[in-house]
Structure formats: C-alpha cells, structure tokens
Amino acid sequence: MRIYFTFEPRQDLREPLVEEFSQVDFVFQSGLTTEELQKADVVVTYGEDLNEENLQYATKLKWIFVASAGVEKMPAQAIIERGILVSNVRGIHKTPMAESMLAHILAIKRALPWMYEQQKKCEWSKKVKQTELCDSTALILGPGAIGSEVGRLLHAFGVQTIGCNRSGQKAPHMDVMVSFDKLLEALPKADIVLSVLPKTRETTHLLKEEHFKVMKKNAIFMNFGRGNLVDEQVLIRAIKADEIGYAVLDVFEQEPLAENSPLWTLPNVIVSPHVSSHSSRYVERSLNIFKPSLVKWLDGETDLENVMDLSRGY
Amino acid sequence: MRIYFTFEPRQDLREPLVEEFSQVDFVFQSGLTTEELQKADVVVTYGEDLNEENLQYATKLKWIFVASAGVEKMPAQAIIERGILVSNVRGIHKTPMAESMLAHILAIKRALPWMYEQQKKCEWSKKVKQTELCDSTALILGPGAIGSEVGRLLHAFGVQTIGCNRSGQKAPHMDVMVSFDKLLEALPKADIVLSVLPKTRETTHLLKEEHFKVMKKNAIFMNFGRGNLVDEQVLIRAIKADEIGYAVLDVFEQEPLAENSPLWTLPNVIVSPHVSSHSSRYVERSLNIFKPSLVKWLDGETDLENVMDLSRGY
Structure with a gap:
C-alpha cells in the first residue's frame, strides 16, 4: 500500500x-x-x-x-x-470560517475599521456610531456544517437565525427554515445575509438585482461560499445604490480578484482574499x-x- | 415629585x-x-x-x-x-462591551487589521498567519456582570475560562476561579488576559512587571476596566520587550490618551478610545x-x- x-x-x-x-x-x-x-x-x-x-x-x-x-x-x-x-x-473549515465571519460582523458592529484609522492619526475621538449584534436577525444561505456553526455562534450573541436551502428542510441552529424559492420574502427581515453555499448549477447567480433591492438598507451581506452566487456587476450596482450597508466578500467570480476591480475601493466593502478557512x-x-x-x-x-x-x- | x-x-x-x-x-x-x-x-x-x-x-x-x-x-x-x-x-454595558471584546479578540486571531491594509493596496495576498480562538484559555480579571458575559461568549467559542477576583469565589461562566493572590500562578496558562475590574484601591497597579513576565509570549492582554490597573510605563516596557503578543486598551491612566503617548504607535497595540460600552x-x-x-x-x-x-x- x-x-x-x-x-x-x-x-x-x-x-x-x-x-x-x-x-x-x-x-x-x-x-x-x-x-x-x-x-x-x-x-x-x-x-x-x-x-x-x-x-x-x-x-x-x-x-x-x-x-x-x-x-x-x-x-x-x-x-x-x-x-x-x-x-x-x-x-x-467550520471553526476558522465561523470565527472569521463573527470577526467581520462584530468588527463592523463595533466600528473596528474606524478605530484603527483613528489610532493611525493618534486621534482620541468617540464620534462613531456603534451598534450591537444582539437582537438582530441573520439569514444563512446554506446551513450545512459551516453555516450551522455560524448559527450556533450567532445564537450565543442573541441573534435570530433563518436558514435557507434548496428544500427548506430543517438544519441545526436555525430558528426558521425557508427554501430557495421563498428567499425573496425572507430577505427583508435580515440584518445579516450570509452565504456559505457551494458552487453548483443551482447556486449560480442565485442572488439577483431583486434580492438586493429587498434587503435592509443597513444589511451586512457576506459571501463566504463561492463567487458564482452573484454576478459581481449586480453586487457592485447594489452597493453603489446603497441598497445594502456592507459587503464582506471572501470569494469572487475570478480569483485572485483583479487589481482594477471596483470592489477593492468601494466604501463599505471588505475584501478578504479567500482566507477565511485558513488556520x-x-x-x-x-x-x-x-x-x-x-x-x-x-x-x-x-x-x-x-x-x-x-x-x-x- | x-x-x-x-x-x-x-x-x-x-x-x-x-x-x-x-x-x-x-x-x-x-x-x-x-x-x-x-x-x-x-x-x-x-x-x-x-x-x-x-x-x-x-x-x-x-x-x-x-x-x-x-x-x-x-x-x-x-x-x-x-x-x-x-x-x-x-x-x-455587558452586551456592547462583551461584543467589543470578542470583536477585538477575533479580529486579531483572524488577521483583520492585516486584511484591511492589504485591501488598501489592492493586493491579493494569502500570506498571513491566522490562528483560532477555539481551544484557547482566557483569564478574566473581574468576572462580574460584564466579565461573566464575556465568559459566556468565550465558552461558545470553545474557550476555557479562568476567573480571578479578590476572594476567588465562584462566578458564572468561569471554569476555574482563582483569587488575586494566586494570579501569578494562573497567568502562564492564559492566551487571553482580560480585565474589566473597577477602579478601587485594591485594583490600582494590581498588574506589575512580574505579571507580564509570566504571560505567554503571544498572549493578548486587554484592559477594558479602568486605567489604574497597570502603570502605563510597566505595560509599555512589557510590550517593547515582547513579553506579550498584543495589547488592546479601552482605558488609560489619563484620558484622553496624550497625543504623544507611545501606545498610539507601538506595534501590536490597539487603542480603543474608551468606547467599548457605547451603543x-x-x-x-x-x-x-x-x-x-x-x-x-x-x-x-x-x-x-x-x-x-x-x-x-x-
């Protein structure tokens, strides 16, 4: 052998x-x-x-x-x-990825990017809006091993979880389940929309313009699954139109992300170079x-x- | 009335x-x-x-x-x-403060400060060391309402918690308790040393040079209680001597922190302008x-x- x-x-x-x-x-x-x-x-x-x-x-x-x-x-x-x-x-991947996702969510809620910039200027300022994760609602696309682990951690923070998969069948640590075809109705409830979906024919461009239009204006959209989930032009348009509050992206249609992609420089976009599973x-x-x-x-x-x-x- | x-x-x-x-x-x-x-x-x-x-x-x-x-x-x-x-x-304060502390811990473990810098350069790089919070040990100085809430969240991430207070009496969400006079023996076990102690005569300069010397070289030290806990010169010396890995400070001996304080610019120090409780x-x-x-x-x-x-x- x-x-x-x-x-x-x-x-x-x-x-x-x-x-x-x-x-x-x-x-x-x-x-x-x-x-x-x-x-x-x-x-x-x-x-x-x-x-x-x-x-x-x-x-x-x-x-x-x-x-x-x-x-x-x-x-x-x-x-x-x-x-x-x-x-x-x-x-x-579930532990490092779930930790990465919680890191990004909490960093945004507790204004860490702002804080780091203030520090560089040696500037003591309290003028920042900080919110809380507690009592918010997260919609998790693909509540498998990784998605459920994120759900478990979000529960600890007092977050309501909505799982979304093809069938709408039960998944661990999800308070509610919806199927892909009910996604549009569930999205307006979510403060965080998070995908860990794999790349399949069904998940390709699953999210369209209409989906971003119904999200909360301050929603944090996170793609930690695969870049095929959404046409990047659709996502960029939604960000530019302020249809969502933040986009945190660990995966992209083309990796590495092209140096001239607008995603690098758009405000309220976090580019993670597909490292969320690294450990x-x-x-x-x-x-x-x-x-x-x-x-x-x-x-x-x-x-x-x-x-x-x-x-x-x- | x-x-x-x-x-x-x-x-x-x-x-x-x-x-x-x-x-x-x-x-x-x-x-x-x-x-x-x-x-x-x-x-x-x-x-x-x-x-x-x-x-x-x-x-x-x-x-x-x-x-x-x-x-x-x-x-x-x-x-x-x-x-x-x-x-x-x-x-x-327990919810916003515990969320802030978890945000800082996870951001460090999952290399968010590095990631933000890479993004500014539009540079796709995976060359970063990321670790995990899971399976680490945290020592919490002052496991009261806030400290216990941090302990509860850390437990969800698979962290072992050691509580430390004056008496060593039991506190919620602490796996082990030690009293102030056993602190020196407990510190070498901790990956995270976190204080939420109030300002009292007993907590003033509770942490001394000897305490930092026994901490793990990669320990994250966090002061979210009051600035009297440690003489800032002692802390600065410990950081410069690489006796600890990171210091995350929300409180200081003098607030606002003086513009010329070395804490603003020392590597691996995060200055949070006493905003961790804001919400x-x-x-x-x-x-x-x-x-x-x-x-x-x-x-x-x-x-x-x-x-x-x-x-x-x-």
Whole structure:
C-alpha cells in the first residue's frame, strides 16, 4: 500500500502518522509528479493538482483524500468513470470560517475599521456610531456544517437565525427554515445575509438585482461560499445604490480578484482574499480526519467519513 | 415629585416615560444647573456633573440614578453623609462591551487589521498567519456582570475560562476561579488576559512587571476596566520587550490618551478610545432599568435595583 501526499505536512505531524501506519509506504512530496502518481494506491491532495491528463497515469489509484472542501478543480467525470472513491475534510473549515465571519460582523458592529484609522492619526475621538449584534436577525444561505456553526455562534450573541436551502428542510441552529424559492420574502427581515453555499448549477447567480433591492438598507451581506452566487456587476450596482450597508466578500467570480476591480475601493466593502478557512491548525485537523478513514481502508472497508458525490459537486 | 434628567433622551424614549408617570414632573435638560438641582427630588445623570459644591444646592434630593457604571467622579463622601440613595445601570454595558471584546479578540486571531491594509493596496495576498480562538484559555480579571458575559461568549467559542477576583469565589461562566493572590500562578496558562475590574484601591497597579513576565509570549492582554490597573510605563516596557503578543486598551491612566503617548504607535497595540460600552441602544436600556425602580420609589420603597455602596466604589 503506497500513499502519496502531494504536500508535505510538518515533521511533528508526519512522524506519528508514519509510525502509526508502519505497514504503509508514505511518500510526501510537494507538487504532483506523474511518476509518483503511477505508483500510488491512495492520493492525499488539496485537490488542485489533479486533472484529466495526469489522472490517466494513476492506474492503481482507488481512493483520493482531498484535504479541502471544494472540488471544483477536480476532473469529476474521469474520477467517476474510473470508480475512484473520493472523500474530503468536510467540516474542517467550520471553526476558522465561523470565527472569521463573527470577526467581520462584530468588527463592523463595533466600528473596528474606524478605530484603527483613528489610532493611525493618534486621534482620541468617540464620534462613531456603534451598534450591537444582539437582537438582530441573520439569514444563512446554506446551513450545512459551516453555516450551522455560524448559527450556533450567532445564537450565543442573541441573534435570530433563518436558514435557507434548496428544500427548506430543517438544519441545526436555525430558528426558521425557508427554501430557495421563498428567499425573496425572507430577505427583508435580515440584518445579516450570509452565504456559505457551494458552487453548483443551482447556486449560480442565485442572488439577483431583486434580492438586493429587498434587503435592509443597513444589511451586512457576506459571501463566504463561492463567487458564482452573484454576478459581481449586480453586487457592485447594489452597493453603489446603497441598497445594502456592507459587503464582506471572501470569494469572487475570478480569483485572485483583479487589481482594477471596483470592489477593492468601494466604501463599505471588505475584501478578504479567500482566507477565511485558513488556520495554523489545518493540517493537524485534516490528518485527524484522514487517520480513522485509513484504518477502515486498510481493513478493506469503503464507508469512509465524508465520501463525496462528485456528480453533485459536494 | 420632580425628576431632573441632566441629559436629554430621544423624543421617542422620553414621551412614553412622561406618559407612563403622569404624576411626576420631569425636567430634561442637558448640562446641570444649580437652579434645577434645588428643586429636584430625583436626579438622573451620567454621573460626571455632580460635585461636592453643587450638591449643596440639592436640598430635596433623595435618589440619584446614575446611567453609567463607574462613579469615580461622584462626590461619594458628601452623598453618603447626606444619606442620598444611589443606584446605577450595572450590567447595562455587558452586551456592547462583551461584543467589543470578542470583536477585538477575533479580529486579531483572524488577521483583520492585516486584511484591511492589504485591501488598501489592492493586493491579493494569502500570506498571513491566522490562528483560532477555539481551544484557547482566557483569564478574566473581574468576572462580574460584564466579565461573566464575556465568559459566556468565550465558552461558545470553545474557550476555557479562568476567573480571578479578590476572594476567588465562584462566578458564572468561569471554569476555574482563582483569587488575586494566586494570579501569578494562573497567568502562564492564559492566551487571553482580560480585565474589566473597577477602579478601587485594591485594583490600582494590581498588574506589575512580574505579571507580564509570566504571560505567554503571544498572549493578548486587554484592559477594558479602568486605567489604574497597570502603570502605563510597566505595560509599555512589557510590550517593547515582547513579553506579550498584543495589547488592546479601552482605558488609560489619563484620558484622553496624550497625543504623544507611545501606545498610539507601538506595534501590536490597539487603542480603543474608551468606547467599548457605547451603543445606539444605551439610553433605551437605561430607561428600562430606571422605570421599575421609579415604580417602587413612588410606592415609597427603597430596595431598588443596583443600589450602590459608594464607600466601596461600586
């Protein structure tokens, strides 16, 4: 059994793994090579290095462990045809992402960007409007692992949560649920509109001009899912027309965001360079998900944690 | 019965009050005058306008309602001698202050100050170290109404809480309690050291050089209580010596902070101009505390909410 990591975990994380699974040949090598791919039974990857072409070399490959949540860049069709099992680290992002989202929300409510600017001028001033998160209402598009974690934290702050997904079916930490087709009616209630939706055909341009028009004038709109959710021109128009109060964006239609995008400089827009899931504890957590699956795999089992359905994209 | 407000609540908050208590003569007037003070049975004040001199005119005064938490500026001795009842809005600050503290903590952990700077340069970069609040430990000096509220929120983020007060007696939302004299032993465990202590003789310069020396090198030190907690020169030395990771200060020995204070420009220091308790909902909440007390007062009762012991300073 040969397991090929296309990235190199830190020494202190790698050693216990090698020790625990002494029957396995591990290869840790940053940057994928077709040579190693040919020999691998299992590939552990961030999911951005596999493509239709190099996958042809992976003749022994039976399982891909993706240390990431999105798989848009993976050659889905080829993987499905080859019958390769794919599992990922779904849920791994929930803690850093939920913390990032709460950080942004609270920073805005408690006027931190203003405060930082005052400090640069060595200026003692109390002339700023600060509001509270408490008693507000948040609409969460995509209350899955991450969205529910945000809901849990928002509840602690006394926020009412409205979850919104395709079916309108119950989700944890949501006070109310609505389906995508009732979104327009729910939006006017929300002080915070927050998406963590994955990229699928259904979520592409789900939000349109009409949706921004019915949002509260001081609503904070946050996209921490995927950039396909809204046509950036539609979003820019809504911001310029003061239809919303703030936009906090961690994802974009094109990444990196073009240097000349108006989003960089529009007032009340926060550009987060798709780093909300980053954490110094990321690899540690990935390996903690990988290990129990590897134990099962070595026993010949295939009901691993977080097996993906590539045909649906998540 | 004449009640003298030395500030003017918004029309929409003032009207229901006047209506509800039609038997009372209300005076709303920004800025205290001895003329009005002479006629007042009750004074509602932010607590900064009363002094030993003007109090002599307040011959009818029996109750001072302070729409603030600190009373350092009040003429304590004269009030005690005159037997005037003082009650305040203890706890009113807990929501905005706890939200401010969480905002600052999360902003640091999730690198928001860095992100804002990148955006100004229109620079897409992911090169930043972000950590997590989850699984860290916070030491809370003064786990009263505000400190406990911070503890409650920190718990939601998976933070271990150590409370520290004079006696070491139990406080809500604290996993462990220590007394002031065990502080030195508890400090090395804390990733966040947070004070909301009031100004008293005991809290003055409670933190000394030795305390900063035992803190974690990356600890976030936050003073949201009163500036007397630590000699600013001691704090500045600790920051310059990299004994702590961050200092977030909402209170100072002298306020406003002098324009030439090194705290404005030291790296990893956040200056918040004593605004952490500010909220657009402040007066609304004060009146919600005042009203039930006024009902009691009109019935001749004196066991009001939040009666203060001025001899202890809180």
